[in-house]
Amino acid sequence: MARPPANVAPGQIREQIIVAALHLFTQRGYFNTSVPDMARTAQVSVGSIYHHFKDKEDVARALYLSLMEGMQSELAHIAANHATAAGRCRAVIAMLFELTESSREAMDFMLYAKHREFLPGERPVCSSQPFETMRDFVQQGMDRGEIRRMDVMVASASLFGGALRLITARLDGVLAEPLPDQLELVWECAWRSIAA
Amino acid sequence: MARPPANVAPGQIREQIIVAALHLFTQRGYFNTSVPDMARTAQVSVGSIYHHFKDKEDVARALYLSLMEGMQSELAHIAANHATAAGRCRAVIAMLFELTESSREAMDFMLYAKHREFLPGERPVCSSQPFETMRDFVQQGMDRGEIRRMDVMVASASLFGGALRLITARLDGVLAEPLPDQLELVWECAWRSIAA
């Protein structure tokens, strides 16, 4: 068994390909991106992409799962550091706002891409693990009496809907100022809508 | 001058093609739909599609503009029948909820499709005319003292974000009950978030 070359870190080529894919997928979309495009941007050969991934779809899936995993670990970190639903949900919105500014493409691909069209079999975003965790936060807030009793889906949509909508506006270039500047205002509105 | 055959209404073929396109685009997506697919579903020939439309993109654009026009006229109707911002915005959410149930595919294509990927040159949804009209309703509500003074974009996102998020949940099949059943609850949350 030969090891990967020593002058490149293991997994580095995979990472280059995934980063290039993220860039192209968010810029032009999955279907407007050819595999040779990905090879050129990642500065590797077409054959190398097929050595590391089963096919084009497999690249998109690896990218998607990796981003979802990162998001889920952020949520776990928030759950560990905040006890109340208010604290947790506010931290979630703050995290989403900061991620939108610091990793614009990642947020675009996670929240805005139509995965069903190129990743058949994956569940829709709003029934993915991160979104379920966010609903858990809301449910626990209702159990603790912080949040008015109501349908959990409606409560979650009300609490996070405004922030998520602002994020898509920002990604579309309709919003000029950085999102974190609006955090206080957005959170006040969001919490008012469902607070007990 | 030859007229179209009398046994088919004028513009009926165009309509068949657009309806088929809406069905296929929402079901499989624009790029997973071939022109022969559209011809088969619309029960016309490929050549006929190219007789009525410049190209595949032109079909999508005609569909998009037609749906946007319908939405805009709904908003005009609401503006004419309601004086207050609260009345208007509540009517908007009610209308969106009803449209989601009665014209699921139309709502899916209008709100959920990534038009930028196949309709270059069209403005993003959230800066389209209907969305601007909705922001106007909010702005006027602030001028009238119904809504707290704040950034209009944030206020609009807070007011409509929850409803729009619930609509995508419904379109993704995550929500079981018809949306209009939740109207009262959703509106109460939405209005609380920004009411003066």
Place this chain on the structure above:
DNA sequence: ATATTATGAACGAACGATCATTCGAAACTA
């Protein structure tokens, strides 16, 4: 009224371009 011509809607096989994928050879590592 009847025959003839003109018009453009509808058709679908065929074309050229592009795409995802393969594969045999070269390059490199251990």
Place this chain on the structure above:
DNA sequence: TAGTTTCGAATGATCGTTCGTTCATAATAT
């Protein structure tokens, strides 16, 4: 040397689009 990684030209399939043709009807001529 043996095993792995990289390469990119070649392949086969698919897609959007074109275009020569057919045909029903309207307009015109007889």
